[in-house]
Amino acid sequence: MNNYNIFLLLPIFKNLKFLQNEIFNQENFISRSAETRSLGEALNSKIFYEKIINISIPKSSLFFSSTVINEIISNFNLDLIDLIIVDCSLSPVQHRNLEKAFNKKIIDRTQLIIEIFGLRAKTKEGKLQVELANLSFQKTRLVRSWTHLERQRGGLSKVGGPGESQLELDKRIIDTKIKQIKNLLITVKKTRELQRRRRKINSKLIFSLVGYTNSGKSSIFNNLTKAEVLVKDMVFATLDTKMSLVNFPEKKQIILTDTVGFISALPTELITAFNASLEELFSADFLLLVHDLSNENVENQANLVIQTLFQIGFSEQDLETKIIHVFNKQDLNSDTTDIKIKYMDKFIYTSAVEKNGLAGLKQLIFNLLEKNFLNINFSIPLNNQSINSWLYKNSYVYDNKICQIDFEINKIKVKISSVNLNKFKSKFPHINFNFI
Ligand SMILES: Nc1nc2c(ncn2[C@@H]2O[C@H](COP(=O)(O)OP(=O)(O)OP(=O)(O)O)[C@@H](O)[C@H]2O)c(=O)[nH]1
Ligand SMILES: [Mg+2]
Known part of the structure; x- marks a missing residue:
């Protein structure tokens, strides 16, 4: 179109x-x-x-x-x-x-909305999901008009006719196509699960940008990652989930994802079809909920996003712990006195265009990252290269000295994620350590 x-x-x-x-x-x-x-x-x-x-x-x-x-x-x-x-x-x-x-x-x-998604879908998965939504929509149309024809015939639903068989045929064709696409999407889903597991093994925290369409998610994503996702003053500029690493001091990294925007009355056909993409949100450790402060309807939009997150399966407890509100476009409006939104435990104001508040957002992410890390003092036999290099690779080493009491021991102080500490324990069970 x-x-x-x-x-x-x-x-x-x-x-x-x-x-x-x-x-x-x-x-x-x-x-x-x-x-x-x-x-x-x-x-x-x-x-x-x-x-x-x-x-x-x-x-x-x-x-x-x-x-x-x-x-x-x-x-x-x-x-x-x-x-x-x-x-x-x-x-x-x-x-x-x-x-x-x-x-x-x-x-x-x-x-x-299905039509716009059709124009925007770029990846194979995105295209399949839109096609599935479209077919599911067409199918409801066929079923309903079929009911309508039945009623017109005064309830003689057992009597067949040319119209009836054509509709049944159309319905069967659609059903077959839906089945084919669903099978293809199952393969995509399996690949995603595998990727997700691998990411978890890498033990990096995942932060997902979510929010109403046009709120500025991609602008923030680009600023934090130096990526170049399409940013445009239009609805549904982003359809396919994008992922990138963000670097922090002490060799720490997070994975940031940019996702499709929400909108009021998002057709259920689309929510169902885009389940695979939306499921990606479940692997997020934190949800950066981006709001457009310049929109007078910002409170309704925020509530709608929260409602949709519930709808796709997040629990109250998930949202309480995971949500970080990002009030964006602060340059256009800084008055938030009337906004009543749930889960205001963590929040920040930003302007992705004027680049205000982004350092604060990074700091907030860093603080959460810090909480996930433990300070440990390892006692390693002197010159044990394999343990040394494992620690340098999988943690942030900030002190490495020969022990002043036992000169056969290296004292290595590190910041390490709990996941990596568990890995260390199973790989080198004989090594002593204490928390600092
Ligand atoms: N004034 C102002 N404009 C902004 C700000 N952040 C983003 N924009 C503009 O808002 C529009 C939408 O930005 P995007 O980053 O594409 O928004 P999005 O949330 O990714 O949108 P979808 O992918 O369509 O859901 C663009 O025209 C941006 O330039 C901001 O802080 N201030
Ligand atoms: Mg976008």
Whole structure:
């Protein structure tokens, strides 16, 4: 989808009963509509017309009332439009009827997000995941329209017909494709697990940048790692997880990962399909939750991210210990007095663009890293090269002297991670040491 002229229809609901936590309400309307605009533009297209439509009860057959539809047809020149985006979830019936009424291609919010993910996916895994999401979405459409046809036939569901067999055939084709993709993704998942295990063996702490789309995760990632991940003022700039080492004093290192951004009403098809990427978050020792302070809806966005983390399987205790809030874009707004967010145990303010607060963020990470290290005094038989070189390779040696009492012994003081200390103990069980 490229260079389309888009007509954006933004429903706003008067009756909160119909919100189902995903549609517009008066409270978040402005930031939600700005977000949808950027979603539309993410298709490399132009928002040509835009209309806010007040709705009290959505019509089951057309979503909008026929008065609204006629008004749109007579007030706008639809010939200039290639695509209509309706910012909510449409049922298959509403979708089909609206396309007929406007005689235009229509997509709803779920399709829009899947479409953008499709444009952004670069790796084989990313592409497979988007295809899986798309097929799962199509499948629900087929099943629902099938139910609809059954109802039309007055409940004679056992009687077959040409429409029925075509639908069954389509459904079978989709099922086969879904199975194939799932099998391919299982292989990808196994490789990831292997990589994860290897990383754990390396005993480096993993910090994952998570947060709402466009909050500045990649900007922070690039600043801390000197990598060059695409940074852009657009939603879902990052789709595929990126990973890089960050160096600290005393030869310490962490692994930093940059991940896909979250958004309100992220289609469940996408959450399921992107499970493999999202699972990557579980190996994180800490989650750097990046917030965009310049967005007036920052509190809602933060709560949504936390809610999504719950949804994918993090426990309350995980989040309490793992979350570090990073309030980014401080250059645009430093007033956070009204923001109420959970798990505020650890937090920091940054501006990735003006490079403020990044040294503080590194210090915060370093302090957490320090907590994970132990100060040990080893007593090593003099000139035992293998133990010496093991220690120099796997720990930070800050003192190495011949013992003043027993001249056959080297006293080596190090900072070592608990994982590496355990390795040392099993490799060299006869060596004495004490904690400093
Ligand atoms: N003023 C200001 N702009 C920032 C700051 N950090 C990031 N930005 C801008 O915000 C936009 C989004 O930044 P990204 O780093 O791509 O955000 P992201 O969270 O990785 O976004 P997705 O990958 O799309 O989820 C870019 O235009 C950045 O230049 C900041 O501290 N201050
Ligand atoms: Mg990014």
